[in-house]
Amino acid sequence: MSLGGAAGFAFDLARFNAFAADTSGYKALVCVFLFGGMDGHDTIIPFDTGSYNQYANIRSALFDRYADMEGGSTRARDRLLPMNLTNAGDFSGRQFAMPPELAPLHELFDRGDCAVVSNVGPLVVPMTRTEFQNRSAPRPPRLFSHNDQQSVWMASQPEGAQFGWGGRLADMALAANANSDATFTAVSVSGNSVFLSGEIAGQIEVGSNGPAEIVGIGDDAFYGSSSLPGLFEAQLRAENETIANLIKRDYVNVVDQSIDANRLLRESFASATPFATAFPQSRLGRQLQIVAQIIALRNVLGVSRxxxxxxxxxxxxxxxxxxxxxxxxxxxxxxxxAFYDATEEIGAQNDVTSFTASDFGRTLTVNRDGTDHGWGGHHFVVGGAVQGNRMLGRFPGPSVGHDLDTGNGRLIPTTSVDQYAATLGAWFGLNSSELQMALPGLSNFSDTNIGIFS
Incomplete structure (x- = not known):
């Protein structure tokens, strides 16, 4: 486990004005980032006969590959899972479906605990195809580059950004005195991430197998000496040492608090009741299981956001x-x-919202058996508070050359990441002025709430 952040753990709340974010009860946001650029066109599929046939024709080379799969094509129309939208009237008779591999999410969608936000991606301002082609409107920096667009999604700036919008939302919650202990406000189970980097919120990193024992300071004897662990820990903490160098002092403070946080989390995990929910033992499954376990300990850890x-x-x-x-x-x-079921098990399903994000979407056209880097994509939002069974935003038709196509079915987003983040942040408890401070680009968009929640 490690601690990090722009300002370490020297939370300088005084530099923020008094904030009035609603921090009653408990709420958590969980970003599920899909590295590489998820193909939204292969995730939410046109289902009415006319649209499906048009889509299948554009993707015929890829459909041929699916047809060669053992057991037959999972993109055949009769194998898709129709999405019976409660807001079907917004799409003028068009219908949509998910592939059968997404059945667990489709079940949540049908139950009303999952929604889809269509064609979302980074934008500086709303943009048309003509404005894109003429360069008459500002574009997000370094479009279609993996590293840069990952950072733009998380932080509105290309690689090298300092602060992410997850960290800024955490900043606002801390400034409103949400948590009695700030340590576990921003938690990554996937290494250091700019998404969680705030100005006052330092992120804590936990391994996908949970908090590991720090070698040399555990309770067991170290190299046969029962006294050495205590001596080693005292050395790490620089006990009884006066430190004049500010950088060294900051480093020692982070190490000191890392040891305390790791010990608290290990002890809390050891005494926690195991979940009845079975998590898949994939990397993502293990990460989400650790998140669920930390959420189950929210009262022990003194956190409400x-x-x-x-x-x-x-x-x-x-x-x-x-x-x-x-x-x-x-x-x-x-x-x-599994993560949603675990939150249900601990009675927190209405207090936890998970959502997907990715570098970018991909092109509607194919390059024989794959797809190229795109821009806008479709994403899932899951939670008991979600007004589910709906598709949100504008879903472009399965064609090329339309007013949102920059080429080859590469979609100009119609919902910005700022709008997506603001809607999640409002549910998290931030008011409009706090959202504007956390998301400086939000002021360029008139609709700051896209209606994910009821």
Missing amino acids: QVFFVSTGGYDTHSNQANSIPNLHTGLAEAMR
Whole structure:
């Protein structure tokens, strides 16, 4: 376990004005980042006969690959899972479906605990195809680059950004005195992430197998000496040492608090009741299980607001997509469904919202057996507070050359990441002025709540 952040744990709340974020009860946001760029066109599929046939024709080469799969094509129309939208009237008779590998998420969708936000991605301002082609409106920096667009999604800036919007939401909650102990406000189970980096919130990293014992300071004898662990810990904490160097002092403070946080979490995990919910033992499944265990300990840890980051990869499907995407979908759906079931088990399903994000979407056209880097994509939001069984935003038709196509079915987003984040942040408890401070680009969009929650 490690602690980090822009300001370490020297939370300088005084630099923030008094905030009035609603921090009553408990709420948590869980970002599930899909590294590589998930193909939204292969995730939410046109289902009415006319749209499906048009889509299948554009993707005929990829459909041929699916047809060669053992057991037959999972993209055949009769094998898709129809999405019976409660807001079907918003789409003028068009229908949509999920592939069968997403069945666990489809079940949550049908129950009203999952919604889909269509064509969401980074935007500086709303943009049309003409404005894109003429460069008459500002574009997000370094479009279609993996590293940069991952950072733009998380932090509105390319690689090298300092602060992410997850960390900024955590900043606002801390400034409103949400947590008695700030340590476990921003938690990553997938390494250091700019998404969780705030100005006053430092992120804590936990391994996907939970908090590990710090070698040399545990209760067991170290190299046969029962006294050495205590001596080693005292050395790490620089006990009885006066430190004048500010950098060294900051480093020692982080180490000191890391030891305390790790010990508290290990002891809390050891005494916690195991989940009855069975999590898949994939990397993502294990990460979400750790998040669920930390949420179950929310009262022990003294938190009422938390932001989490987990991730999985493999979505850069330039080739062999018919073989890779189904497995990725299965892993994603099983892990997110198990996580939702675990929150239900501890009575927190209405207090926890998980959502997907990715580098970018992908092109509607295919390059034989894969797809190229895109822009806008479709994403899932899951939780008991979600007004589910709905598709939100504008879903472009299955064609190329329309007013949102920059080329090859690469979609200009119609919902910005700022709008997506603001809607999640409002549910988290932030008011409009706090959202504007956390998301500086939000002021460029008139609709700051896209209606994910009832």
